[in-house]
Amino acid sequence: MRERLEWLRGNQERSPEEIAELQFEKLREIVGHAYRTVPYYRRVMDERGLRELDSPADLRRLPLLSRDILINEQDRLVSDEADIATCQTNFSSGSTGRRAQFKQDLDFRMWMRAHQLRTYEWCGNWRLGDPFALLWGSEIFWSFKQVIDQVDNLLSNRREFNTFRLSRALVSKLLNELSTFRPTLVSTYANAMHLIAKEAERRGSRIPGLRAIQGTSEPLPPALRETMRRVFDCDVYDKYGMRETNIVSHEHPGGGQMLIQAENVFVEVLDDRGEPCADGEKGRVVVTTLNNRSMPLLRYETSDIAALLKRTGELPYPAMSTVAGRRQDLIRTPTGDHVDAYLFSYLFMRFPEIHWFQVVQTEVHALRIKVYAPHGLRQDTVRTLVERIHHHTGHPFRVEFETLDEMPESSTGKFRLCVSELGGTTEEPA
Template identity: 30%
Template sequence: MDNECRGEGMSVNVPRSRMPGIAWPAIPDGRAATLLAIQFQLEQSQWWSPDDLAAWQLRQLRLLLAHAGRSVPFYRERWRKAGFDPRALPTLTWDDWRRLPILTRADIQDAGEQLYSTRVPPEHGKPSVLHTSGSTGRPIAAARTQLSILFWEAFTQRDHQWQGRDRNGKLAVIRHAEPGRDPYPEGTRTPNWGHARRAVYDTGPCVALNVNCSPEQQVDWLRREQPDYLLSFPTNVARLAEYCLEHGIRLSSLRQVQTISEVLRPEVRELCRRAWSVRVVDMYSSREAGYIALQCPAHEHLHVQSEGILVEILDENGAPCSAGQVGRVVVTPLHNFAMPLIRYEIGDHAELGPPCPCGRGLPVLTRIVGRTQNMVVLPDGSRRWTLLSSDDVAELRRIAPIRQYQFIQRSLETIDAMLASERPLSRDEEERLRAWLETKLGHAFAIRFIYVDEIPRAPSGKFHDFISQVAR
């Protein structure tokens, strides 16, 4: 039973009570009670000092290392060769930690089941295996326990709390679906927001549509569904907002947009403000590592979810970055005893931020810059970011009526320019675009123009405006 009190325009969500005859205060069942216990601790720990958070992370990491050394063949052999035995350490220091080698996606692929623990604590629940989308070109299979899923649910609840969402509202989800799933015009309807949301609280309904539907179809569906919340990819949200602005359409019921899976650019936030008068909330996660960072309730940057994961931002020499520096993202989930990912280089780059004025001690990521494959490789072997600012995109569209674009680096000297435009570009427009690309990329690449009606998304549903096949 879920209890909802309304007064003066506000609603209060009370946990679902499982005790007969008791509505409030709620007495939940075992799993829900465990989630509430974790949530209670998360409410406290978000305000801890960075030193206190780091100390408890080290305590948990020592347990994880001891478990990996005992029961994971890959680490047992790797550390034996390195002369490292976590069980011999009286305490674990950050200097000890940073001596551990980095784990790459190639390591995971090569190791296979050698990365699986042979003695998962039964209290952590039955292990299961999931597969990543492989946006880097290297899909992997990752094992996790029911405990990992429990922490995922706890951080999902934290996100709802931080962002003040009304769980009684309707959630619309537009993302990748298998062929035939979530089709236009009806999509798919479920009675709640999913297990992570309904484990403790009842929620409103959830409706879903395949992201491969056209913007016109998606907007038509949204107008009929009238959702309170929209979850989708940043590039898709931008196209929907632009479509609504061009056609004078307002989604009057919409209260918030949540973006996932891609880099969120500042202009997408502004587009949503102009089109729908709503704010955009971002998050950073991966299938194999879980939640990495959530957007601050008071600011647009992200807070690392330190109670569930250690995040290191490292420079090219492997040293920790300072605030304001961009570096490689290296993660260690703290509670995955089925397949420990210890110092796992996830393939992203991010900018470390200064302490947050909100008072939370959780580390700050100012922005997620992108994946290694989003960097252009110059003929001298150096790499540079290709992310375009809103001014860059405006300049591109002043050159020609381009609706959609994607640049694919095929070699050190050649780039394919995939363009979905209202018409093929004139020779003068193509030359201006070549000059624009030379300025942005730092080299006079040979450009091949390819005109298409629509540029498809990756199988995962994600969209990248620049892909370097040289960087793989």
């Protein structure tokens, strides 16, 4: 892992052209490996007369790997040369419906850890050995924990906190424990850390020594980011990834664009016709993994929406926008327009009594809004929100509010700000 981390650190001194060449060599190698050793890819590549890549554009001759294909072709997607002795079966979050499973070997997990550490170093100049806290709620993550992990955490000055059930008491306890531990960096679900920030604001306290917060696994809307930055007086960074691929992109050190982890993934952004989007044009994010030889995922369709960008920062990596959410998280108007979660975050988080919300759409003319407001939701706030929703969406939605006494539980520990149940796909709201 240290060797991999040192190599990743060294790559930061390369030119953008060198990084692009390095990425393509890894892409060409994994596609050739997939043809030689993975039955599913051998079949589809034979059908298309493709053996290897001459340029990144050749990758588009392969079909997209959908969640359904990943589920239905499980065995045929495993390499004949898979390192079965070290493979672990992991699972998707299930936030898009059916939960898929996939295999990841020790080599992939070592690269995953090295990439994680490099992104931590991009946050507030954190270095290995500095106090680090992970706030995580995934049942899958905690089911993999072993005694050796507890020893490793102790030796590496790392603490892990389970945010599976975000009750008011747990939020208060987490703030107490973080204040005692004094982490330099906290990597966390944005909603969990936002609730902790609201509790710290109520108390008039901070977390001593905290230099940076890294949001991960769910959107980091500007309103939540600003609350955390203001209350804890520290930098806040965004990270984008998923269990299937590990880290896809991370915010530039010091703030800025989301930088694609080119040694780990190859990213495409496609329009509705499956064609590449222009820089700055939002589309579907499609990811190819470069480090999982036991079960390579080529052109994996994530359902996330983002845009590729022209690089502007000092580091040599390709850039993309933040991910506002999944396609099925976009609220739809009767005219066919879509509204992403960031609009609702901007509207709702301006009211300090609201600590959490979720917008659920089950029919095109109506919205059901779950709100956690521990000290009550004022009627004038409700009226103002309805007026602003009507104004900004351009449609007089029928809006129903559901006030919660406690935070809801989530099987993954994270929460989607918007859940659309339109379009024939029934999601599983957190």
